[in-house]
Amino acid sequence: xxxxxxxxxxxxxxxxxxxxxxxxxxxxxxxxxxxxxxxxxxxxxxxxxxxxxxxxxxxxxxxxxxxxxxxxxxxxxxxxxxxxxxxxxxxxxxxxxxxxxxxxxxxxxxxxxxxxxxxxxxxxxxxxxxxxxxxxxxxxxxxxxxxxxxxxxxxxxxxxxxxxxxxxxxxxxxxxxxxxxxxxxxxxxxxxxxxxxxxxxxxxxxxxxxxxxxxxxxxxxxxxxxxxxxxxxxxxxxxxxxxxxxxxxxxxxxxxxxxxxxxxxxxxxxxxxxxxxxxxxxxxxxxxxxxxxxxxxxxxxxxxxxxxxxxxxxxxxxxxxxxxxxxxxxxxxxxxxxxxxxxxxxxxxxxxxxxxxxxxxxxxxxxxxxxxxxxxxxxxxxxxxxxxxxxxxxxxxxxxxxxxxxxxxxxxxxxxxxxxxxxxxxxxxxxxxxxxxxxxxxxxxxxxxxxxxxxxxxxxxxxxxxxxxxxxxxxxxxxxxxxxxxxxxxxxxxxxxxxxxxxxxxxxxxxxxxxxxxxx
Numbered sequence: 001x002x003x004x005x006x007x008x009x010x011x012x013x014x015x016x017x018x019x020x021x022x023x024x025x026x027x028x029x030x031x032x033x034x035x036x037x038x039x040x041x042x043x044x045x046x047x048x049x050x051x052x053x054x055x056x057x058x059x060x061x062x063x064x065x066x067x068x069x070x071x072x073x074x075x076x077x078x079x080x081x082x083x084x085x086x087x088x089x090x091x092x093x094x095x096x097x098x099x100x101x102x103x104x105x106x107x108x109x110x111x112x113x114x115x116x117x118x119x120x121x122x123x124x125x126x127x128x129x130x131x132x133x134x135x136x137x138x139x140x141x142x143x144x145x146x147x148x149x150x151x152x153x154x155x156x157x158x159x160x161x162x163x164x165x166x167x168x169x170x171x172x173x174x175x176x177x178x179x180x181x182x183x184x185x186x187x188x189x190x191x192x193x194x195x196x197x198x199x200x201x202x203x204x205x206x207x208x209x210x211x212x213x214x215x216x217x218x219x220x221x222x223x224x225x226x227x228x229x230x231x232x233x234x235x236x237x238x239x240x241x242x243x244x245x246x247x248x249x250x251x252x253x254x255x256x257x258x259x260x261x262x263x264x265x266x267x268x269x270x271x272x273x274x275x276x277x278x279x280x281x282x283x284x285x286x287x288x289x290x291x292x293x294x295x296x297x298x299x300x301x302x303x304x305x306x307x308x309x310x311x312x313x314x315x316x317x318x319x320x321x322x323x324x325x326x327x328x329x330x331x332x333x334x335x336x337x338x339x340x341x342x343x344x345x346x347x348x349x350x351x352x353x354x355x356x357x358x359x360x361x362x363x364x365x366x367x368x369x370x371x372x373x374x375x376x377x378x379x380x381x382x383x384x385x386x387x388x389x390x391x392x393x394x395x396x397x398x399x400x401x402x403x404x405x406x407x408x409x410x411x412x413x414x415x416x417x418x419x420x421x422x423x424x425x426x427x428x429x430x431x432x433x434x435x436x437x438x439x440x441x442x443x444x445x446x447x448x449x450x451x452x453x454x455x456x457x458x459x460x461x462x463x464x465x466x467x468x469x470x471x472x473x474x475x476x477x478x479x480x481x482x483x484x485x486x487x488x489x490x491x492x493x494x495x496x497x498x499x500x501x502x503x504x505x506x507x508x509x510x511x512x513x514x515x516x517x518x519x520x
Contacts, residue, residue: 194251421456
């Protein structure tokens with residue numbers, strides 16, 4: 001073969017490979033715009049992503065998308081009294097510096113922090129997170145073009161979803177088009193845009209853009225419920241690996257067409273900074289909240305009046321479920337509870353709502369959100385007491401948030417050899433110091449957990465030993481003290497699925513969880 005022929009052949013092969021790689025890259029990125037039709041009333045001014053939106057190319061990365069989106073993203077400077085560290089501890093610009101706080105009134109103090117938000121209508125509505133503005137006495141705002149506005153209006157906020165709405169009085173505002181989080185698929189490209197920063201930085205890093213993919217949908221990480229004291233919180237997060245840090249809260253998560261699909265809200269981290277796990281409130285949920293705040297000044301949400309958790313593999317074994325799906329009822333709301341009035345019981349597993357299967361907590365919350373207060377929904381359940389299926393009709397009421405639980409100190413676990421891997425005591429065996437330590441109530445019947453083996457049945461399932469919790473029921477049998485506990489546990493065998501009902505260590509609320517006795 002001649003050198004010239006060899007050269008032409010090599011060039012042809014290289015060109016073919018490059019073309020194939022380009023096609024594969026474009027296909028893998030799925031860079032086609034969403035086709036979203038405007039559904040329902042758009043009076044609040046939502047700009048809905050149109051079918052004719054131009055698809056981005058990779059010739060200049062995500063520059064076109066960032067250029068279109070950034071003008072609608074804002075930085076929020078917030079000040080108020082707080083009894084906790086601020087979310088984004090940056091100094092204010094000199095002309096936005098808040099006044100001095102009252103240092104003679106501990107434990108709260110005047111603090112300044114920052115966050116992000118985005119404009120969703122030409123008449124100045126700005127969406128952000130509730131936790132960014134929850135303690136605000138003053139909210140100042142800076143646009144992407146440098147314009148600054150003091151004391152912007154807080155229209156309303158919703159702790160249950162961590163969504164808040166502001167209103168800005170300004171002209172010539174850029175507006176972020178709304179996409180569909182429901183239509184978004186795992187693996188799609190997304191951008192997180194906001195104003196992060198750190199203690200060492202001179203201020204928020206305005207309009208920072210990071211890229212990643214949708215890692216998962218429908219995540220319930222219990223950050224609004226467990227950590228922020230809201231037992232009826234709605235968590236249905238989009239998970240992403242796009243970098244999110246302090247100060248990003250309230251900023252948009254957008255798709256490759258430049259449409260917002262979520263509100264950047266939280267991270268899972270051992271350091272307080274990004275470690276690969278970011279979470280955003282889906283825009284469909286945020287739209288429901290915003291529309292209610294604009295129309296009614298409050299969120300009107302239907303409630304069945306239960307605190308629930310996802311079904312585990314051990315629960316599925318105990319209840320005889322074909323799949324690890326469903327929502328386990330842990331307790332009822334302290335006031336009116338439609339579910340309790342309809343005959344549901346603590347320990348029942350909700351497996352379907354309105355005839356549709358329920359995979360877990362997030363899906364049940366989505367199903368209930370489709371109903372209005374006063375409407376009736378049929379819930380299919382599996383009874384803990386009989387492990388039989390039944391259907392109950394529940395009439396929904398307006399949602400109200402119960403008071404937050406209080407956290408208690410934890411004790412170090414010890415090793416134990418019983419079938420559950422626990423060390424327990426009767427209340428009358430505890431000293432007054434121990435009762436204070438575990439925050440126990442000596443009038444409660446049951447046995448209190450004082451230690452255990454992390455490798456045992458409970459330690460494996462819970463991820464810890466719930467020291468201070470009180471076991472009151474095992475497999476539906478009442479536990480009044482050590483005698484009942486020892487008798488029931490002695491009958492357990494390796495491979496058994498066991499349902500425990502207990503009072504939580506930190507707030508004495510009733511919980512039910514199943515564990516599997518490990519094979520020895």
